[in-house]
Amino acid sequence: MRWEVLGNAAGTIDPADRGLQFGDGLFETIAVREGRPRFMDRHLERLGQGCARLGIRAEGIRSAEAAVSGMIGAERTGTAKIIVTRGTGPRGYRPAGSATPTLVVGFTPESPPDPPAARGMALMLCRTRVGRNAALAGLKTLNRLEQVMARMEWNEPDVFEGLMRDEQGLLICGTMSNLFLVRQGRLMTPALARCGVRGIMRGVVLEEARRGGIDVQEADCPVEFLDDAGEVFLTNALIGLRPAVRIGERRYPIGPVTRAVAARLAALGVGEARL
């Protein structure tokens, strides 16, 4: 991945930056398709909301859009990333009121490998939990050690993603994705009031399902829901929607609700209409 640090020609980070010191910041990972960052407005909106919740000055983040476009250049597809930190400061957790946020943008022409969607993906259930903290719930902060630890649990190349529970055993998310499941005919995704990242593609799926008349609900999802779920799929900004066909030994079909949501996403340019 190539990186630029806005306002710093050397393209490097000061060790005193609070992003390094404390993970005091946020990031966005953005799919580049047809030469353009997909859902850029949604990503910038979420980044601004995150800055507001953390008390980080957000005036400068719009300039990330032009910086990302510049990095994409003539590439058609790839992955872009925007990182914003609270900037540098004196020692200690208390931020200096005058701190100028650090803005970093990155781009790689690589996209995540595209497994044959018709076969779907295998998932596993991670031991590492997601800690509950309402103050940070929903945000894509730079505090991602839980996801790193969970991702270290498997090396099997055929396992695409690991599902994570919170400390009370509720399903929350994948290490890098949001979870949807169909249960008793209803599409569900874990409520993220206590922890988890409110993914951009998760939001798109919720909107599209409602527009399409699909019964959809954000709710607490005990892990047992995986046993009686009829369909399971994952979403994130890069992969769009991906059906799961196996979690541990349990197998799932790619069912009608998954197909209906996938068709609506395809109409927005995300993925293929036919799974």
Add this chain to the structure above:
Amino acid sequence: MRWEVLGNAAGTIDPADRGLQFGDGLFETIAVREGRPRFMDRHLERLGQGCARLGIRAEGIRSAEAAVSGMIGAERTGTAKIIVTRGTGPRGYRPAGSATPTLVVGFTPESPPDPPAARGMALMLCRTRVGRNAALAGLKTLNRLEQVMARMEWNEPDVFEGLMRDEQGLLICGTMSNLFLVRQGRLMTPALARCGVRGIMRGVVLEEARRGGIDVQEADCPVEFLDDAGEVFLTNALIGLRPAVRIGERRYPIGPVTRAVAARLAALGVGEARL
């Protein structure tokens, strides 16, 4: 604070460093007294144990000791910091097995201001909670946004520290310190099996209390323990031991157990024997 990045003459951090990207690393904050880093062996031991738990290669961390000594130079007192990250890597949470850890050392001749110990300190109870996660409990990781958010809750200069509870309401720690309280004649400190940082000075106090025949216990501490506590004090590597004389409206004396622990620490060169 002055910083050095070992093996990087420019002294800067690569934006691809996982310390910035995910908070994928650990740190130590070390008091420099009489021209030497205090309890350096304990700090390096904890750092090594943390690396082992996170799966970060720890061979290089001993070199931080010489680097810190070099930065101290002729200064007598101050604060040193060691940061270790998993190093740079490709995009995604999964670490590359070949990653070389990044080692950063910092030093400032400033120490935290020394309030008149005899007056003790005022504390507050923070709204921001500490999330439970057994996988990271006890470690001083670079994921410190909870502490940052808690520290932003107050600006009153006479409030020295904020106490934090976990999501279930148990007392865990201060934003930058460990908590001790005396209840029914027994010295107690919150158990840190689910969250919190296992402070170096906390460990020293536990050892010294046991050596001194003081009844001491690590235990779950509901917030109500503050109501019937007879004495309260905080510890960290920089401040040593500091008695609390007020939390909200509740006042506490500087009592005999606090004084006994302080005297034992003073014999080790930490703080003054007489509070």
